[in-house]
């Protein structure tokens with residue numbers, strides 16, 4: 127076990143995010159930077175839930191330095207399906 131790797135633990139977080147966009151609430155976009163995971167290929171991890179109970183995600187380990195604008199970041203994905 128790597129103490130620096132925090133992934134599944136976040137799944138059980140009690141954090142509830144409000145004021146999200148539809149994509150953010152559906153776990154399809156980053157709740158931090160708003161990157162659309164359907165467009166921006168960046169690794170992400172669950173960080174909490176929306177007010178509707180859906181799991182929400184944030185880029186991992188950090189949000190991409192560029193603002194989402196349809197550009198393909200080309201980063202590795204977390205391998206998690208948004209479905």
Ligand SMILES: [Zn+2]
Nearest residue numbers: 156159185189
């Ligand atoms: Zn992000």
